[in-house]
Amino acid sequence: MQVPVGFLAKLWSLVSFLPFFLLLLLLGFTKAVLIGPVVVIIVFLGDSAVIVGLWPAHFIWTYCCVLKTKRIGPVLKILAVQFLPLPLVLLPVLGILGSLLVGIGYGVFAPVMATFEAVGEGVADKLSHCFLDGTASTIRGACMVVHDVTDFCFHSYFSFMDDLSEKMGDDEKPLDIKLTYLPRSFLVALVAVPVDVLMITGVALWKSPCMLLKGWQRLCEDLVGREGPFLETVCVPFAGLAIILWPLAVIGGVIASFLSSFIFGFHAGLISYQEASFQMGLSYMISAVALFDEYTNDLLYLREGSCLPRPKYRKADSPKVETNRDKEEYNTAAESAEKQHHRYHKPRRVLQRSKTIMETIQRLRPxxxxxxxxxxxxxxxxxxxxxxxxxxxxxxxxxxxxxxxxxxxxxxxxxxxxxxxxxxxxxxxxxxxxxxxxxxxxxxxxxxxxxxxxxxxxxxxxxxxxxxxxxxxxxxxxxxxxxxxxxxxxxxxxxxxxxxxxxxxxxxxxxxxxxxxxxxxxxxxxxxxxxxxxxxxxxxxxxxxxxxxxxxxxxxxxxxxxxxxxxxxxxxxxxxxxxxxxxxxxxxxxx
Structure with a gap:
């Protein structure tokens, strides 16, 4: 698609495209209203029946594999047996809730996306495809979702558990925890969770106005110039909704930062256990805020790095540091070799990026x-x-x-x-x-x-x-x-x-x-x-x-x-x- 040049050309492109866009969006949502409830019923009832029906077998078999496995040490096995009922009871609840959300999302967005796909390049008889695409194919896709969930619950889950109960190799050691390290780790986590929650949430709130204004500026520029997400026809409805719903995205980002701060705090306790040091756990508690600040700066194209302190939270002789360092050196060497190869050799054709959002989503999956x-x-x-x-x-x-x-x-x-x-x-x-x-x-x-x-x-x-x-x-x-x-x-x-x-x-x-x-x-x-x-x-x-x-x-x-x-x-x-x-x-x- 050729991008218009000049203000008048861009304005005319925007005005002439709006009726076409609104009609396609209305047609897509009409199909979503008709097909969506059927998809929700198929996914929700099908997945829920499989998850609830196999839950007793999953519960019993998980306990059997944990009890007879030799890959877990005695202390960790006792703790696992005591705390396993909680995740096993929550598993069907989360599965049913996830099935409902997947059914609603797939039933609404699949027909809308298929409607915009029908007017893309290379599609013959676009008028009929606008009305037919995303109807029967969405229902078939819902049945495939139920089929895949059934295969996972019947085969994959039991396969994972069987691997847990397999015999260990001669050079393998059982995974266990040291009780003497636990009090130190719990104390660090107890201190780190409230500190990281307050600091990281404060950083997110401080940068939320910048995220709101920069996001609106970038989306509006792309809308006028038909660039970025507005370049492809199928992306336009979602990019247009992104402008309207961008404040909700900012609020969601702040909420996600608040929830992730708990993970940072608990991870400080894990660092303390791994390094056998109370000081290293507190160092990670401080570094976590700097890491989050640096990440948000990169995301919002602000200054590089962070002005907050970032003390070392790994010992100099830690094997994990050496491993990460070796991995970085390997990646650097591989990158240099790749550049050298393409400099002197004719490069082979690589897998090309897809032009439509549906193909792009599929391309990014394994x-x-x-x-x-x-x-x-x-x-x-x-x-x-x-x-x-x-x-x-x-x-x-x-x-x-x-x-x-x-x-x-x-x-x-x-x-x-x-x-x-x-x-x-x-x-x-x-x-x-x-x-x-x-x-x-x-x-x-x-x-x-x-x-x-x-x-x-x-x-x-x-x-x-x-x-x-x-x-x-x-x-x-x-x-x-x-x-x-x-x-x-x-x-x-x-x-x-x-x-x-x-x-x-x-x-x-x-x-x-x-x-x-x-x-x-x-x-x-x-x-x-x-x-x-x-x-x-x-x-x-x-x-x-x-x-x-x-x-x-x-x-x-x-x-x-x-x-x-x-x-x-x-x-x-x-x-x-x-x-x-x-x-x-x-x-x-x-x-």
């Missing part, structure tokens, strides 16, 4: 990279099925019972390992998803969950580069990761692995175990199980049609019904220019 992962699982699944490394029993067991480590863990682990091998061979600075798409920690969205996944993969890629695998070893790895166990070195005896280097084999086994652990954690994220089940159904039907397996009639009929509904939705989305609903391709090339 789910977006799954588009590549599921597509890769689909391609490699066909190959492994044809080679006999996956059987019909594995597929049928996963479809009917939802179990099957070979499919849900080993198949994605092999796809990621293959990506690591390709990235290492091409001397990539990140993960080479295709020939011209490279994902690094510089174009990856800034998110803690994504960093938690990307960081270990980059480390594993560097380890794979040092191993220098041959083609025969790569082919053998595909068989080993799907058919063999990788818990101990003897599991690879008589497996036909080309290399006789025992150190190299042990390193590969450790990498595979690490990848399987990463995939196991990813499989607990809501949405992963649903999408992987759709992928498995597609593989099952293709195998039946190709004559590779002879599926039972009941399973075949049920899978065909599910796949048919998925394909109908995909075809509808492709016609509307939205791409596949299950996100199997996502616009990323697969090699």
């Amino acid at each position: 789910i977006q990279i799954w588009d590549w992962l599921f597509r890769s699982c689909e391609i490699n699944g066909r190959i492994l099925l044809s080679e006999g490394l996956m059987s019909c029993e594995d597929i049928e067991q996963f479809i009917t019972k939802g179990k099957g480590k070979k499919l849900s863990i080993k198949l994605p682990a092999w796809c990621i390992l293959h990506c690591l091998i390709r990235s290492a061979k091409h001397d990539s600075h990140g993960l080479l998803i295709s020939d011209n798409v490279e994902v690094t920690n510089f174009n990856w969205p800034r998110d803690r969950v994504i960093d938690w996944v990307l960081g270990p993969l980059l480390v594993l890629k560097e380890q794979m580069k040092k191993l220098e695998l041959t083609e025969d070893e790569e082919l053998c790895l595909r068989k080993l990761i799907m058919t063999n166990e990788n818990e101990k070195p003897s599991d690879w005896d008589d497996c036909g692995f080309p290399s006789s280097d025992s150190v190299k084999r042990a390193q590969l086994q450790a990498i595979i175990r690490r990848l399987q652990g990463i995939v196991g954690n990813m499989s607990r994220i809501p949405g992963f199980r649903r999408r992987f089940l759709n992928l498995t159904r597609a593989l099952y039907l293709e195998a039946i049609e190709a004559g590779a397996i002879d599926g039972t009639r009941d399973i075949k009929r049920r899978v065909k019904e599910d796949i048919t509904s998925e394909k109908l939705q995909d075809n509808k989305d492709v016609v509307e220019g939205k791409g596949p609903s299950n996100g199997t391709s996502g616009g990323i090339d697969i090699v």
Whole structure:
């Protein structure tokens, strides 16, 4: 969209756009009034029924896992058993309240956003899409929310608890607390909470007028010039509401500062416990105010740093300080290497930012990279099925019972390992998803969950580069990761692995175990199980049609019904220019 130049052009653009904007906004809210109550009922009743129905099982199983685990020391276990009833009783209450808020938010904003999406670039027959978009798709989205919550409560929660009760390694120590440190920590927290609450709330109140005026100034400038959030049509209603509701945002910021001040105060007690020092806890109490003041200065584009005192609250010989320092040095070195690489090499195409707010929200979530992962699982699944490394029993067991480590863990682990091998061979600075798409920690969205996944993969890629695998070893790895166990070195005896280097084999086994652990954690994220089940159904039907397996009639009929509904939705989305609903391709090339 071309931004108008000059005051008169900007004024005419604003005046001519207002009727168009108001009509779309009215249409969007009309659809929200009609569709919203249905969405709220689906999400609220569906999620509440699952949460309340499984609450007794969650309560009992949580206590069982805490009592039998060896990862928690005796003192911490006694305290956990005494204080567990409070969060377990609050869990269904918070879940039901959260379901209500999610249902209201999704039922109201999804139709409005879909209405503005319908007039975007590249959409044919915009008039019909303005009336139809955001109706049936919002109801389907509400059902998917309930499905994901059900998967999390049925599978992910119990999986987390099972990990807690697993056996510890030889080099692991149980997590426990020292009773002699507790009085000091409680005293520091008792002093720090009121001090930090008063000081941080005072800083927030002092800067709230500046936040109000600066926010209004920036939003009004963007409104007149059709820049910033007003540049895209779909963002205009929310940016316009932001001008009206900006005082509420300022009040919300002050309230959030007040609530966060309690966390700072309690964290001072934690610092005192970690450092075994009363003085360090009080130092953090003072530094917390300076940290908050510096953060608000950066947020409001005021002076750099803070005029408040900021004493050291970590000992000089603290291992954690060394770890953070090493991490900063690693990031600095990686950044320099990246700049040097792009200076002398032709940069590969990176994942581009989306133009619409819906695609932008999806891009910022960890789910977006799954588009590549599921597509890769689909391609490699066909190959492994044809080679006999996956059987019909594995597929049928996963479809009917939802179990099957070979499919849900080993198949994605092999796809990621293959990506690591390709990235290492091409001397990539990140993960080479295709020939011209490279994902690094510089174009990856800034998110803690994504960093938690990307960081270990980059480390594993560097380890794979040092191993220098041959083609025969790569082919053998595909068989080993799907058919063999990788818990101990003897599991690879008589497996036909080309290399006789025992150190190299042990390193590969450790990498595979690490990848399987990463995939196991990813499989607990809501949405992963649903999408992987759709992928498995597609593989099952293709195998039946190709004559590779002879599926039972009941399973075949049920899978065909599910796949048919998925394909109908995909075809509808492709016609509307939205791409596949299950996100199997996502616009990323697969090699």
